Amino acid sequence: MSSTTAPRAGSTAGTDGPGRRTGKGDGRRSRAVAAGFLLPALLLLGALVVYPIGYSVQRSLFDRSGSSFVGLDNYLSLVTDDSLRTAVENNLIWLVVAPAVATALGLVFAVLTERVRWGTAFKLLVFMPMAISMLAAGIIFRLVYEQDPDRGVANAVWVGVHDTFAESSVFPKARPLPVHPLKAAGGGAYVTKEPVRAGQPVRLPLVGVAPAQMPEGARPAAEPAGTDPGAV
Structure with missing residues (x-):
């Protein structure tokens, strides 16, 4: 005669206990592996983003x-600067x-190209620039609108057209400086912005007057007596 005996509830305690201890070790190992993968990215983020911002x-x-x-x-000088106000405006x-112009034109082009054969090609030309990242697009437009006509395409075209339909300037290479070290002090005087x-060395820009705009009573400047012509 055979008989079966059901296992006792406490008989599995020996396997559950060690299993739980092994799970804790696996958790520590998983966290260490995750930290190892995150550390290079965090170092790059700190070196390329956090440190430059803090500095x-x-x-x-x-x-x-x-x-x-x-x-x-x-910051006070930045807020009170007229150029910042113009940039904000x-x-x-x-x-x-x-956004209004882009939405309106997009809606018009979408309706016009809905039932034409070359609609797909036109949509390809319209949506192709969207594949370029915003950073690359910003760099490209910065080069296009560079203030120096020798580098900026837009200003080069503008200056070229101006020289084509108008007389050449008396100072053809003269252009305003993007950053100048002087500020108005009242009464026509200028002082340096920094001590x-x-x-x-301090760069002091010189101002020239076109011959056609020269006042009639203007006379050449005379050197003071007893001064060294080569001295400054």
Whole structure:
């Protein structure tokens, strides 16, 4: 006569206990592996993003030379600068006009090309620039609108057309500086924006007057008596 005996509930405790201990070890190992994979990315993120941002914020609290702490003076100068106000106005105009024009033109072109044979080719030409990343598009447009006509395509075309339909300027190579070291001080005088120390070079732009706009009573400047012509 044969008989069967059911296993006791406590008979599996020996296998569950070690299994749980092995699971904790696997969890630590998994976290270590995940940290090993994340560490290179975190190092690159810190070196290429976090550190430049922190250094820029710290550097913005000093003057141009980086030797004197000025606090929030740079930010105050930025807010009160007329060029910043113009840039903000242009961005607001672009923000309002560009989406409206792009949406309207896109809707018109979509309706017009719905039932024509070459609609697919036209859509390909329209959507192809969208495959370019925003960074690459920004770099391309920056080169197109470069202020220097020798580098910027748009300004080169504009200057070329101007020279074609109008007389050449008296100062053909003269163009405004993007950043100049002077600011108006009242009464027609100009002073440097930053303190100047002994031995520090300062670029002072010269202003010329076209001969046609020269006042009638203007006379050539005379050298003071007893001065060295080669001295500055």
